[in-house]
Amino acid sequence: MASSTPPHYSLTAWKPYQNHPYPQRNHRQNPNHHHQHNNRRHRNNPKLAAAHKFALAKPPLPSPHNSGNAASATAAAAATAAATANDTEDPTFPSLPALNAPKSDLGPEFSGRRSTRFVSKMHPGRHKTNVGARRTSVADEALQHALRYGKDERGLQNVLLTFEPKLCGFGDYTFLLREFGNRSDHLKVVRCFEFAVRRVRRKNEQGKLASVTISILGKLKKVGLARSVFDTALREGYGNNVRAYSALISAYGHSGKSREAIKVFQTMKNSGLKPNLVTFNALIDAYGKGGVELDKVLQILDEMLKNGIQPDRITYNSLLAVCSRGGYLEAAKHWFDEMVYKGIDQDDVTYNTYIDALCKCGQLDSAIEIMSQMPAKNMVPNLVTHSTMVAGYAKAGRSDEALSIFNNMRFLGFKLDTISYNTLLKIHLELGDFQEVVDICKEMDDRGVPKDAGTYNALLAGYGKQKKYDGMTRVYKEMNAAQVCPNLLTYTTLIDLYSKAGLYREAMDAFKELKQAGLELDVVLYSALINALCKNASVDSAVSLLHEMTRVGISPNVVTYNSIIDALGRYMTAEADFGGSRPSCPMFIEDLTENKTADAKEDSRIMKYFGQLASERVGPSKKDSRGRQEILCILGVFKKMHELEIKPNVVTFSAILNACSRCNSFEDAAMLLEELCMFDNQVYGVAHGLLMGYREAMWVQALSLFDEVRHMDPETAPAFYNALTDMLWHFGQRRGAQLVVLEGKRRRVWDNVWSDSCLDLHLMSSGAARAMVHAWLLNIRSIVYEGRELPKLLSILTGWGKHSKVVGDGALRRAIEGLLTGLGAPFQLAKCNIGRFVSTGSVVATWLRESGTLKVLVLEDDRSHPTSGGIHKIPDLQTLAL
DNA sequence: GCCCAGTTCC
Known part of the structure; x- marks a missing residue:
């Protein structure tokens, strides 16, 4: 919970500040003392010193006003209440303080399977609305004509020529540029710019047109075109200004090209221009979108401060976005709090970005908590806030709760947009609810919500991952029919999934199309x-x-x-x-x-x-x-x-x-x-250490490592536990393997592993599953010895095994069959389900009471180096298992 | 005039 965040920040997950704690909040009462202290401490490390200078900037006057809208706080409260009700932490999964475990050294990237392609997107809804743009009524008329008759270059040219005498220079042309941008029509943007720049008189206005055009093209991810416009502007003498450079930096950012962005920044300085607040903001944002390391961002902040430029709300929002994309949770907390401390207004973008950072790091409770604080700041959780939460729950594998928030969005009357539908589609695709998917697509059509490349990409990936290749091909045809232009991600998805399916012809076709489309x-x-x-x-x-x-x-x-x-x-x-x-x-x-x-x-x-x-x-x-x-x-x-x-x-x-x-x-x-x-x-x-048998000495470190793995994707954590267990099992460290797998179970890495009547091994590797069978049988044995009755029917499910395509015919089933036979455990394959071993409670109880059974069930390590009188006691098997 | 939030991917 955010409210329980300690006044100083945990440093475990954030390398740049590893040994340099943030000042505590109450330090503000005596900032000078700490300023000096920190300067001294960081004398040899300008980066850290700068970061601290930033952190310790003078406390400002209290902010007299808040941004944000004053819409219904009731709706917000209802939303929050509903969402909170959905976020019940499972009480059987307590947090694990890990005794004296050493603080972890792992960066956030360790547990991350986060995306490594960070490309921003075009938000038509987030464009400058153009509503209040200074334009004449002729501009509106020209726009309508351009849209109707300007399908090709000549047509557009004609429309512009027709209206030219009446269009009033810069304001009208900017309006047209933005409207073309809103319609993702980059060609019209370019042509309109070329036309307009010849018809405004002053260099100043030509410069304005250029920076607006660069900005629009950047948002459309046409950075090549943006660059051409920039180069033209430079060549023709109206592009050598801070705004054009800032727009170009931003354009590279939108295409995820942070290295190019920094080059432009350097060039700009070399040509004698002084970057301003907007330039730095654009650069920080480009870094975020390019997914660069936090320390590079801190360097830019450092430079910004050295130039006497104070960060504003947008700087902080961009910093929070860096954290959200890179998983820098501690940094996000710090900057979010620092905005309050420095009296910088937090707006809905601040909140939504911060909530997203929390969600991406699996901190769903904190995210809900922060969302519930919005009404007090005169903000209402909006569509983006809710979509963020839906995606957060979906990412954590909690699709029920995600869907419940989505239903609440409907209930609250949000006008659902393409992105929120895309999120919803992904959830149902992962659940395999294909009828639901079809229904949602129809609902989008009925409500006039346009499907974009993201929609189709989600559908392609969803069908492909469920091995429904016909569905994939059908969706791709629909996409073409709907004239939605495939993007790089579309082709990546097609090529990836077709290749995985062995459909190389199809993959090759997709590759050819990609090249034809001129994508890189x-x-x-x-x-x-x-x-x-x-x-x-x-x-x-x-x-x-x-x-x-x-x-x-x-x-x-x-x-x-x-x-x-x-x-x-x-x-x-x-x-x-x-x-x-x-x-x-x-x-x-x-x-x-x-x-x-x-x-x-x-x-x-x-x-x-x-x-x-x-x-x-x-x-x-x-x-x-x-x-x-x-x-x-x-x-x-x-x-x-x-x-x-x-x-x-x-x-x-x-x-x-x-x-x-x-x-x-x-x-x-x-x-x-x-x-x-x-x-x-x-x-x-x-x-x-575990492999060598230094288990007791190693266990505290092991727990600390497991803590790192806690907030991982639902698929990544099992893969980790499976791999570690398999390796130990393979080399005869079987008790060690069992401790690891039971620790995984305790941390709910696998869902519902066992009950008294059933052991579900599906999604476990063969080593993990075998170690688990031993543990479960010992657990059942303790029930027998406590004099309690076993359930009538006992089952061991091997599901379809992790890598097996045929139900019940996986390597896992064979491994378990071999294990049970070797143990002499009286289980048989169920008649109707070849992935399931069954027995009756009474037969198993009899076997468990036999004299030799305990000996075969208890696992030992081949190599063992017990620490005599070790201080770190490993919990015994029963404690872990129960 | 230039800068900020939610979806789709290995």
């Missing part, structure tokens, strides 16, 4: 291609593509590397991949930044890969044993990530553990983990 590949698309190659063909091709993308100037990210590591762990020994002359892996990866001179033929190369995939139709050959060579490869890739400053995350960790699980050499696996401790002792230290 980005890191996400490259990563999707690399992933497809890893999963379906060869690590070797994937690595060439990795070289390729680097060469054309697209930097791989953690997701790209995770695919490679995962593939190395799985398929590295497929001999065919290397044509008999396999280079040593670390070197292979090393030359990644070399070879920049080769001709750019990436398109044809990608087509060639698709061709290979489509014609060969062979999966990678699998081999059970993994050796030193592959382990060295993974180490090499990890080092490369370190060099490139790509921070590994929990997915990387899981992939490495999975590789260890497939490695037959304990020594090699232990060596890998030990080497990796040099890069990240907390994460790999725990894995290595």
Whole structure:
């Protein structure tokens, strides 16, 4: 809860300020003292010093007025009450203070499976409304004609020429530009600019037209066009001003190109212009949208302050957006509070952005709490606030509550828009409610809510992930019929899902269309291609593509590397991949930044890969044993990530553990983990320690690591626990494996794992499931020994196993069958469900009472180094299990 | 005149 936020901030998750606590709130009573203190402390670190200067800016006068509207507070209260009622934390999942656990060193990126493509979007509703624009009535008439007769270039030209004598210069042309922008018609924007700039007299007005046009094109994500307008303006002598530069920086931001944005910023300064508040705001925003690290943003803040520019509401809003996208929760809390402290008005954007940051970090209760504070500030949670909450609950896997908020939005009479419908669609698509999906689409049509690329992308992804490829193809046709222009994400989705399905022809067609549409590949698309190659063909091709993308100037990210590591762990020994002359892996990866001179033929190369995939139709050959060579490869890739400053995350960790699980050499696996401790002792230290049998000494650190994993995506956390457990189980650390899996259960990583009558192993890896079977049977045994009766029917569900496509025919079922047979446990396959093992309570009770049963159920580690009289006592099995 | 919030993706 926000209200319980301590007056000083936890520093665990936020590296830049790791050892530099924020001043406490009550420090404001004596700011000078702390100012000096902090200056002294940060003398050798200008960045931190600046951050503190920022944090300790003079307390301002109390704000006499608030922004925001004064609409019905009743509606807000109702909304809040309804939402709060939905946010009941499960009391059986207490928070875990972890005793004396050391504070974590992990950055927010560790647990993040957050998007690594940060591109902003066009919000037609957020355009300058143009309502009060200074224009003549002729402008409206011209607009109508332009829309009707200006379908092609000549038509537009004619309309403009016709109206030219009556249009009143700058005001009217700006109006037209904005209206074309509102209709996402970038060509009209450009033509109108070209026309208008020749017809206004003063350089000043030409400059205005240019910056408005650059801004509009930027928001339409036509940064190339924005750049051309800028260059033209510069060349013709009306573009060398702060506003044009700021607009261009913003335009790069809207396309997620923060590196280009900073270049423009540099150029601007080099040409003698002094960046103003708006420039800095645009740059901070571009950083947020480009997903850069927080310390780069702090550098910009530093520079801003050094130039004597004080941050305003929009600066803070942009900073909060940086936090929301990057998961910098502590920073978000700090800046949100600091706005109050400095008397900077918080508006609905502030609240919504902050609420979004909380939601993205899984802090749903805090988000609700903040939302409930809005009415007191004369703000009503609006459509965006509610959509944010819906998405937040959906992301946390709490779709019931998400849908309930959505229903409340209907009840409150919000006019639902495309984005809120898109969010709703995604939820029903994930639930597999396809009839509901169809109904919602119809409702959108009936209510005249336009479907955008986001709608279709959600539909494509939703159908594709449920393996409904016909549905996907149908949606794509509908999208074309509705003349909604596919964007890069559309093609990424198509290529990714078709490739995963082995439908390479379709994937190749999508790729061709993408090229025809003139779109440029980005890191996400490259990563999707690399992933497809890893999963379906060869690590070797994937690595060439990795070289390729680097060469054309697209930097791989953690997701790209995770695919490679995962593939190395799985398929590295497929001999065919290397044509008999396999280079040593670390070197292979090393030359990644070399070879920049080769001709750019990436398109044809990608087509060639698709061709290979489509014609060969062979999966990678699998081999059970993994050796030193592959382990060295993974180490090499990890080092490369370190060099490139790509921070590994929990997915990387899981992939490495999975590789260890497939490695037959304990020594090699232990060596890998030990080497990796040099890069990240907390994460790999725990894995290595548990593997080596230093369980008791390790457990407190392990708990602290598990705490990090707490607020992860519903799919990421199980993958982590599965991987760690599998690795331990594989190397005979079975009691350790069991402790990990029970800790996962205690933290509700898997839903409803067990009851007295049923053990549900679905979504568990084979190691996790086997460790869990032992624990569950011991639990059942304790019931028998307490003299209580067992349920009549006992079931063990293996579901469909995590990676199996056929119901009940997964590796998991076979593993469990083998385990039960080995234990002599009297379970049989259910007749009507081949993924389910059943028995009766009485038969199982009899078996549990047999003398040898306990011995086979209790797990031991192969390697154990108990700490004599250790201070960190591990809870015993029963405590954990119950 | 230039700058800020919610959806779709590896």
